Structure formats: structure tokens, C-alpha cells
Amino acid sequence: MPMTPSPLVQRAVVTAAQMEALEARLFAAGMPVAALMEKVADRIAQWIETHYSLAEFPTVGVLVGPGHNGGDALVVARELHHRGYGVHLAYLSDRLKDLTAAHSIYAQHLGIPRVQTVTDLEACQLIVDGGFGLGLTRPLMGDIAAMIEAVNRWSIPVVSIDLPSGLDTDRGLPLGATLRATHTLCLGLWKRGLLQDAALPWVGELALLPFDIPAADIAAVVGATPALQRLTAATAIAQLPLHRAPTVHKYQVGHLLLVVGSTRYGGAALLAGRGAIASGVGMLTLVVPESLRLTALAQLPEALVVGAAETATGAIATLPPTLDWSQYDAVACGPGMTLDSTVFEAVWTCDRALILDADGLNWLAQESAVKRLRDGQRPAPRDHRAAPTLLTPHPGEFRRLFPDLWQAATDPTAAAEAAARATQSLVLLKGARTVIAPGDGRVWINPDSTPALARGGSGDVLTGLVGGLAAQHLQGEFADSPNAALLAAALGGVWWHAQTGRAIADERSVLGANPSHLAAALLPSLALVQKGEG
Incomplete structure (x- = not known):
């Protein structure tokens, strides 16, 4: 499991724009997008294995969105598959970003099954939500909304990657249909929306999964003393x-x-x-x-x-x-x-x-x-x-x-x-x-x-x-x-x-x-x- 995050990482709270700027700095400095996705997804898979053991949660349904949140979900699905979980994939869109599409092809090569509809996941013991994460601006409607609402009706724990699908990153408000998570694994730094009262019905229990953003990059975007901070016990x-x-x-x-x-x-x-x-x-x-x-x-x-x-x-x-x-x-x-x-x-x-x-x-x-x-x-x-x-x-x-x-x-x-x-x-x-x-x-x-x-x-x-x-x-x-x-x-x-x-x-x-x-x-x-x- 990752080490305890630094005090700055535990305190700093960022907007979607600030998080995107941080990631852009990492990529500009030479961090490959694919390498960061692997790093993040491995930590998510470790967290799931620790909190939802194979013995008690042998089958996992994974919701796959079109962007890099869906790519994270596919790498998590691959890692859980290798660890013995029965993984089933449900795609929220057939239009995938290139890196997400590449992981989808490899998941197919591994024989990880893709279900026809989200309702086919109802027999799973756990749902991983990799639908829509950072920076969502449009309400989720139509078929995607129907799929999310179907999952919300089940009594199955849901682990959301970064943010529950449908949640506004900055305000914590639902944008149309929004997935109700049991746990939300916030990636890198705390997102502003997750710490708003309005988000509480959707986020469940929060956990921060840092991925080793250099302090100099954090300071360059949000300052050495961030303007918006999460009040920690140490503080x-x-x-x-x-x-x-x-x-x-x-x-x-x-x-x-x-x-x-x-x-x-x-x-x-x-x-x-x-x-x-x-x-x-x-x-x-x-x-x-x-x-x-x-x-x-x-x-x-x-x-x-x-x-x-x-x-x-x-x-x-x-x-x-x-x-x-x-x-x-x-x-x-x-x-x-x-x-x-x-x-x-x-x-x-x-x-x-x-x-x-x-x-x-x-x-x-x-x-x-x-x-x-x-x-x-x-x-x-x-x-x-x-x-x-x-x-x-x-x-x-x-x-x-x-x-x-x-x-x-x-x-x-x-x-x-x-x-x-x-x-x-x-x-x-x-x-x-x-x-x-x-x-x-x-x-x-x-x-x-x-x-x-x-x-x-x-x-x-x-x-x-x-x-x-x-x-x-x-x-x-x-x-x-x-x-x-x-x-x-x-x-x-x-x-x-x-x-x-x-x-x-x-x-x-x-x-x-x-x-x-x-x-x-x-x-x-x-x-x-x-x-x-x-």
C-alpha cells in the first residue's frame, strides 16, 4: 500500500482546473500518461483487495467510462482479474479515448467478459465505478442515467474512482443522474467538491490515494500553503x-x-x-x-x-x-x-x-x-x-x-x-x-x-x-x-x-x-x- 501522504498532500484541496494543471505539469516533465494510469490503478486495486477480500467479494462489476477514468477502471479490472476476482465489464459508452480503448482491447485478450447491459452486473458482490470522474461538466442523461439509476437501486457496495460518476468536481452537486458510492477513492489530492455538504449523499466514505506528486509541482499550482485546506488532526x-x-x-x-x-x-x-x-x-x-x-x-x-x-x-x-x-x-x-x-x-x-x-x-x-x-x-x-x-x-x-x-x-x-x-x-x-x-x-x-x-x-x-x-x-x-x-x-x-x-x-x-x-x-x-x- 502507498505510504502515508505528506502533510501538504493531506491538507491541499484543489479544483478540477488545478488538478488538470498539476497533471499537465507531470506529463510535460516526462511522466507518461500510461505510466501514471498504471500507478494509480495499482493503488486502487490494492485498496480494493484490502477492503473487499476475494473470499467475501469474489465477483466484481466494473463500470467503464469513455475517458481516462474508464482507463483507470480497466487497469483495475485487469489487476483484480490477475488476483483471482471474477471481473465483468459494463461500458457506459462505445466511444473510448485511445488509451482507454487500448486497455479495453487487452482486457478482451485476457478474456475478461463484457456484459450486454449494466443490469447484468446485479449478481456481482462489488461495483467499481470508473464512469465519469474529474472535470465532468454536463449532466448524465438518457441511457447512461438509466444505467446509473439501476446501480443505485441495488444493495451492492460501490467503490468510485476519484469521484462518483455524475458529481460536479468543484461544487459537489449532482449533475443529472449520480452514482451513490459506498467509498470514493480520491486520487492525488482532495477535490473541492468531495468536501461540500451537498456531496455527502453520494460519496460515502472518503479515502485519499496519493500518487507521489512532487511538492514543487503542488506548490507551483496551489502554493506552498494552499488557500483551500482540509482541516487535519495535526493542524x-x-x-x-x-x-x-x-x-x-x-x-x-x-x-x-x-x-x-x-x-x-x-x-x-x-x-x-x-x-x-x-x-x-x-x-x-x-x-x-x-x-x-x-x-x-x-x-x-x-x-x-x-x-x-x-x-x-x-x-x-x-x-x-x-x-x-x-x-x-x-x-x-x-x-x-x-x-x-x-x-x-x-x-x-x-x-x-x-x-x-x-x-x-x-x-x-x-x-x-x-x-x-x-x-x-x-x-x-x-x-x-x-x-x-x-x-x-x-x-x-x-x-x-x-x-x-x-x-x-x-x-x-x-x-x-x-x-x-x-x-x-x-x-x-x-x-x-x-x-x-x-x-x-x-x-x-x-x-x-x-x-x-x-x-x-x-x-x-x-x-x-x-x-x-x-x-x-x-x-x-x-x-x-x-x-x-x-x-x-x-x-x-x-x-x-x-x-x-x-x-x-x-x-x-x-x-x-x-x-x-x-x-x-x-x-x-x-x-x-x-x-x-x-
């Missing part, structure tokens, strides 16, 4: 404040202010507080409605809890008059507050690094709409803050904040990047594949999460966690670079939160990650990672 862990001086004390590892909660949504305040405590922040102050103060004290004994005057509906009406912003390294605001709260303006205009979530974002969306109507313009939400800002919307909140950007964007990745640039803020767009965009052209996508986190309150835990990490960074390594502190907190927090959800789902099923347990499991899951056990 995320490096952003966590896991190392402390032996003489450090609580006032040197960050003080976070959480402005959260209402009598209607008191649980959100507690969950955000638990997320912050799990972050390891040195000091935590909660501002909650006075009617929640004693409950918060009982549930969060580690925190300093300050009761605030409240509205008739139990929302925070005013911030405590003794509040001194200079005491805090970071402020997180929004979970559970409701739009009846009247303190968002004061929080927004403070001079501290701010993490704004939930009703804080809904307030911001209302303010933006009013300003657009009043000025007849399309400004970014509110005026730009002087201090660093992290906005953490889910898609619904994002659409309310940035309706035009959401509509114009090709995917959530592009939407988050556009919003970050427009607002001069860091944007953390939550989803199955959370996107983190600091507004300077760089974007990270967290590739691994779980639907177990689709629970009310999971985002509140994340807000507290990221806020606590940000406060620590602002006292530590990134004291002179507050924007970098927020970015590090977002990268580390998003990954840590998602990995904890995945660990809970593995242990307790997808139904088991209730937010209270999620907050309690944050530290044990991180400890396992540090020990190399998770």
Missing part, C-alpha cells in the same frame, strides 16, 4: 493551548466573558458555560438574567456568575453597571438570549475580541436589514468592528445575515469566504462540513463530523469552547495577534468538538451525543488523542 491539535509553563496561574491563561441565556432558554447558558470550562480557560464570567443566577451558580461552580436586570420576558435587559471590559480577553455572546435582549449593541461596540452566535447573529441580521433600507445600500452587517470578530452562523442564520452572498455562492465554502471578506470578520459556517474563513483568502474545511451533533445545544457548547480557547490564546501565543488567536480557536475548537461527537456516536450510537454529555466528553476525548489512543 487542529497544533492550534490548541496544550502546553503551559509550570509556574502559570489562572490570570495568565485567559478570562472569558459569556453573555448568554434567558429564562426561556436557560439551558443554552449552561451548555455554553460547560463548553468554556472544558476549554481550560483560566477564568470564566457569565452574565445571565438575574432569575438564572442561582441555577447557573449551582450548575457551574467554576464560573463567576453575574445576574443582570431582565426584561418582562426574562431576557437580559442591561449589562451590569460594574462591567469592566478590560478585565476580559474575549467575549462570547448570543446563545439562548432571544431577540428581546437589549444588550447586543453594547456587546457589539465593546473593544474585546468577540464570538457572536445564535441570537447575536439574528440581532445583527435585523440591524443589517434596517441599515440597508435606511441607506439604500448593501453594506456588510453593521459597521466593521475595530476589534476582531468571529461570526458562527449555521446556514439558516447565514442566509438571514447574507442573503445575497448565499444566493450568489456556488457552495458554502464560497459563501463563507465572501462573507468573511465583506465583513472583515472571521466566519465559521457550521454544517456537516464546517467552513472556517478568516477573510484573507484562506479557507479550511473540517471534513469529519457526525449527524449525532444535530441536536439543539451542540452549537452552544461550541461557542463556549471556542470562546475559552480564544481567551487563552489572547493571553498566550497570539497576544499580539488577536485575529490569529480567533482563527486558532476556531480551527482547534471545531475539530475538537466534531471529534468528540464522533467518539460519542461510536460508543453510544448516533442518538447518544446529547449536548450535556458532549460537553462532559470534550476533555476525555482530547486526552485519548494526546495519548495516541483516539
Whole structure:
């Protein structure tokens, strides 16, 4: 099997055009197209042999497309044939590129049977999809669509080469009929479309099969530090404040202010507080409605809890008059507050690094709409803050904040990047594949999460966690670079939160990650990672 890919190869995410440019560089440098096809197909065949043994999957159906994806499939078919598998070929087109046609002729020479129709593959134990891969631009329709839809109706595992046939390389959207893969073996470098929420129903489990692209060629096309990156464990862990001086004390590892909660949504305040405590922040102050103060004290004994005057509906009406912003390294605001709260303006205009979530974002969306109507313009939400800002919307909140950007964007990745640039803020767009965009052209996508986190309150835990990490960074390594502190907190927090959800789902099923347990499991899951056990 191929060696573990380099950190650059694990991180870099490319478009179809960039991947084609990389391959063109290899071919121009003397790498024969046929040699690369052999190399790639051998690695695919090895992967299949490891994951789908001959004993359990003795017959394999191979879908052959007209281009080089079909050529890869034919070489894979040949290698599996030599290893004892019963291989059957189904062609999606009779018009083949020259190299693909040559492999087809040799497969015929070896006696690998070609079936008349795709439905003849239904007796196979495994399907290899080598139909249409990188750079597909036209919808798959007609007879090809019918063949793909037939395979989708079967209960047979499907391994797609590079991308499932019918999937847009860059956007992850289905182009007409699209094959639903059990596994997708991404070749060379990660394709942008595979890491989009829209691709999840089609790609199954993802695996990267690198083929030794020289680092110099990768850097020439996407840069030594790619603008679009997959968030890896190594990158995320490096952003966590896991190392402390032996003489450090609580006032040197960050003080976070959480402005959260209402009598209607008191649980959100507690969950955000638990997320912050799990972050390891040195000091935590909660501002909650006075009617929640004693409950918060009982549930969060580690925190300093300050009761605030409240509205008739139990929302925070005013911030405590003794509040001194200079005491805090970071402020997180929004979970559970409701739009009846009247303190968002004061929080927004403070001079501290701010993490704004939930009703804080809904307030911001209302303010933006009013300003657009009043000025007849399309400004970014509110005026730009002087201090660093992290906005953490889910898609619904994002659409309310940035309706035009959401509509114009090709995917959530592009939407988050556009919003970050427009607002001069860091944007953390939550989803199955959370996107983190600091507004300077760089974007990270967290590739691994779980639907177990689709629970009310999971985002509140994340807000507290990221806020606590940000406060620590602002006292530590990134004291002179507050924007970098927020970015590090977002990268580390998003990954840590998602990995904890995945660990809970593995242990307790997808139904088991209730937010209270999620907050309690944050530290044990991180400890396992540090020990190399998770």
C-alpha cells in the first residue's frame, strides 16, 4: 500500500482546473500518461483487495467510462482479474479515448467478459465505478442515467474512482443522474467538491490515494500553503493551548466573558458555560438574567456568575453597571438570549475580541436589514468592528445575515469566504462540513463530523469552547495577534468538538451525543488523542 501522504498532500484541496494543471505539469516533465494510469490503478486495486477480500467479494462489476477514468477502471479490472476476482465489464459508452480503448482491447485478450447491459452486473458482490470522474461538466442523461439509476437501486457496495460518476468536481452537486458510492477513492489530492455538504449523499466514505506528486509541482499550482485546506488532526491539535509553563496561574491563561441565556432558554447558558470550562480557560464570567443566577451558580461552580436586570420576558435587559471590559480577553455572546435582549449593541461596540452566535447573529441580521433600507445600500452587517470578530452562523442564520452572498455562492465554502471578506470578520459556517474563513483568502474545511451533533445545544457548547480557547490564546501565543488567536480557536475548537461527537456516536450510537454529555466528553476525548489512543 502507498505510504502515508505528506502533510501538504493531506491538507491541499484543489479544483478540477488545478488538478488538470498539476497533471499537465507531470506529463510535460516526462511522466507518461500510461505510466501514471498504471500507478494509480495499482493503488486502487490494492485498496480494493484490502477492503473487499476475494473470499467475501469474489465477483466484481466494473463500470467503464469513455475517458481516462474508464482507463483507470480497466487497469483495475485487469489487476483484480490477475488476483483471482471474477471481473465483468459494463461500458457506459462505445466511444473510448485511445488509451482507454487500448486497455479495453487487452482486457478482451485476457478474456475478461463484457456484459450486454449494466443490469447484468446485479449478481456481482462489488461495483467499481470508473464512469465519469474529474472535470465532468454536463449532466448524465438518457441511457447512461438509466444505467446509473439501476446501480443505485441495488444493495451492492460501490467503490468510485476519484469521484462518483455524475458529481460536479468543484461544487459537489449532482449533475443529472449520480452514482451513490459506498467509498470514493480520491486520487492525488482532495477535490473541492468531495468536501461540500451537498456531496455527502453520494460519496460515502472518503479515502485519499496519493500518487507521489512532487511538492514543487503542488506548490507551483496551489502554493506552498494552499488557500483551500482540509482541516487535519495535526493542524487542529497544533492550534490548541496544550502546553503551559509550570509556574502559570489562572490570570495568565485567559478570562472569558459569556453573555448568554434567558429564562426561556436557560439551558443554552449552561451548555455554553460547560463548553468554556472544558476549554481550560483560566477564568470564566457569565452574565445571565438575574432569575438564572442561582441555577447557573449551582450548575457551574467554576464560573463567576453575574445576574443582570431582565426584561418582562426574562431576557437580559442591561449589562451590569460594574462591567469592566478590560478585565476580559474575549467575549462570547448570543446563545439562548432571544431577540428581546437589549444588550447586543453594547456587546457589539465593546473593544474585546468577540464570538457572536445564535441570537447575536439574528440581532445583527435585523440591524443589517434596517441599515440597508435606511441607506439604500448593501453594506456588510453593521459597521466593521475595530476589534476582531468571529461570526458562527449555521446556514439558516447565514442566509438571514447574507442573503445575497448565499444566493450568489456556488457552495458554502464560497459563501463563507465572501462573507468573511465583506465583513472583515472571521466566519465559521457550521454544517456537516464546517467552513472556517478568516477573510484573507484562506479557507479550511473540517471534513469529519457526525449527524449525532444535530441536536439543539451542540452549537452552544461550541461557542463556549471556542470562546475559552480564544481567551487563552489572547493571553498566550497570539497576544499580539488577536485575529490569529480567533482563527486558532476556531480551527482547534471545531475539530475538537466534531471529534468528540464522533467518539460519542461510536460508543453510544448516533442518538447518544446529547449536548450535556458532549460537553462532559470534550476533555476525555482530547486526552485519548494526546495519548495516541483516539
